[in-house]
Amino acid sequence: MTTMDSHPVLSLEHAQKSFGAVHALEDGDIELFAGEVHGLVGENGAGKSTLVKILAGVHRPDAGRLVLDGEEAVFDNAKQSQAAGIAIIFQEPTLFPDLSVAENIFVGMQPLKRFRRIDGRRMRRDAAGFFEQLGVRLDPDRLARGLSIADQQLVEIAKALTANARVIVMDEPTAALTTAEVERLFGIVQTLRARGNAVLFVSHRLNEIFAICQRVTVMRDGRHVLTKSIEELTTQSVIRAMVGRDMDALFPKVATEPGGVVLKVDRLTREGVFTDVSFEVRSGEIVALAGLVGAGRTEVARAIFGIDRWDAGAVEIHGRPLPTGSPSAAMAAGIGLVPEDRRQQGLIMDLSIERNIALASLDSVRRGGLIPRGAERKFARDWALRLQLKYGKLTNAAWTLSGGNQQKAVLAKWLARKPTVLIVDEPTRGIDVATKAEVHRLLSELAAQGVAVLMISSELPEVLGMADRIVVLFEGRVTCELARVEASEDAIMRAATGVVEEAA
């Protein structure tokens, strides 16, 4: 805003990039000015990641111009992009777990003393200095292994500062952060802006875009749609630009008449993780497990599904107790689990899409001890169609799918088993708006068909929009249970942060 009339630090004009037959980017345009935070939004598959990777020097555009300080630039690799003063903070930072924090910051550009030896003392001192500038406490000597994602991002930002980066690209930096960590990150982004850096802020969360950006660029289907200053935009107009249509019904929970209790969790305890957790899910109901990251929500889900053992308490399906620590028993009882981390736990990324979809249903596909390819493919195609999965070929590896479609594939895998209880952990994390709505519609339909759905979500609007009842966890304990009508963001946040009025 301050220097809008001068020329941009960095601009990308009409960039194109294809991978084989897939046009990932058809018309990528972006202009970044010093001292601005520029939001980049678009659905998954809109070409944001490709654009970011072109700036990073990871991909080379097939066509288009990259202009740096008024001069055309070509990046053949990440190093050249870095040398040009561009730093990328990826959603999942790529640190070296075996190296110290200080080494991570200075990797490839360690300060040297005589004979090109690394000056370890100066490296540690400078690292500590950067953290002081950013106003955070982090031990430069500590190994990066075990750092929280938020701290890992700090290391990446410190790395960017060391390299004297003028352009800092943050690719969905807040996706895995807690509210407090997001606040801290925003403070740091403001510091960067004040220093005269240009920040490109890629995010799915529009409220964040509106909180921190001065200008916004919207992309759709690999093309630039609009770039406007934030004052000229509203959430609705941005969403419209992203999906090409209005999205009034983001959370289409169909009202259902809940049936009998299907899943009953009674005083479930896992030492040091969660304590005395009790709740019920009825058929046709969506119950949300809310709470802050680390409150024990995922752990409860894992225990119910039998991945982790519980120390006390009981889990019943239709009144029949479930043994502890047995996922196969949980599956036999009709539970499906769509895990939070679909890359690691939800899908086998190198396996084909069809195999992934059929993986949990092999009993119904197999003939004797064999699995006929044709039957497996037909089965997978059937479910891919029902969930409107967008794929190249069913025989392609699962990693070829976009994030939203990967999630649909995981859902397909479990829906194919016709579960009576479906546990979904952060079902829409990192998924674009349109697919998000589809996933919500799907969950709602499932509930309407009588499936008991247990949903873990960190997004309050999602919880409020989708859930019939909300169970809030705080530090491993249930602090409150709210019916749909009495739930509000305020009430959930109070319970999730441990502020509870017992009388209520």
Place this chain on the structure above:
Amino acid sequence: MTALAEEQKVVHRSGSSHVIAELLLRFRELGIVLALVLVVGGTTIDNHRFLSLANVQQVLSAASIIALLAIGETIVIITRNVDLSIGSVLGISAYATGELYHRHPHVPLVLVFLLAVGIGAAFGVINGVIVTVVRVPSLVVTLGTLYVIRGIDGAWAGGNQVNASMLPNSFNKIGYGTIAGIPYLGIIAIVAVAIATYSMRTFRTARDFYAIGSDPEAARLAGIPVGARVFLAFVLSGAIAGLAGAVWLSYYASVDAIAGVGYEFQVITAVVIGGVAIFGGSGTVLGAALGALLLNTINSALVVVNVSSFWSQAFAGGLLVSAIAFDRLIAVRVAPALRTRRRARV
């Protein structure tokens, strides 16, 4: 050793109940030294001749060759690769050295060692090119070259043997000579390990090895020339194996087509016992060298206490598995400690 003192300070500052576990994890070398002391002490009580000068010199010399090879192997393993061909490279380099002396008895010593290093480096180049350019996993590539090189060696050597009488005394002396009781071989290994340990800590290229092994994709994103570094690691490993070939010949003073068979597994065992992570990213040359010393000491100790030599292999294997199990155990115990510390700070 100031670095050590500093690191210990960090451990103490963190003030968790896992100080010992962390200490052992960070300073694997301490654990090996401790094991060495136990083995040497125990065996000496049983048979005092174990600590005789001759036996100590013999153990040190044999361990030196494995320790030399371990330097190169450590570098390769740190980059998340493996070099199985070192035993064969050692063999062919040893035979080439012997043949050279056989044909030109008066060739200068420096030239002999240059030739040995050159042969090793050449095979390292082949391994490196196939791994980094053709992108075949190093396990497969070096398993292949292990056999190919051994085959060439066998075809070349046939049933021939080069023995001590064909080698000049100046060369043989490297194998048996001592300074102040320390064998030359030991001195060569100690100097090499010291240089390598220092370099692995101090130079950017060396830190790149660690970064690549820790996360190859991140290394690429960080602008590290991954291919060039991995290539370099293989060339270094090959060159060191070549050098070790000449050293080997000076020690054993005769060579045929089966010199160094199976060394790769001894070396990898030593490296892993020495605390180098088999999937790369962490470990030190010093640890690997100490691992080599420990293995050889145990082998010798078992002989001294009259255990069949068959058992020494079983023992080495058991030690290898326990070393890795120990790592896992510590990692599992330390991980929660790291987690709670993080939470405490937030």
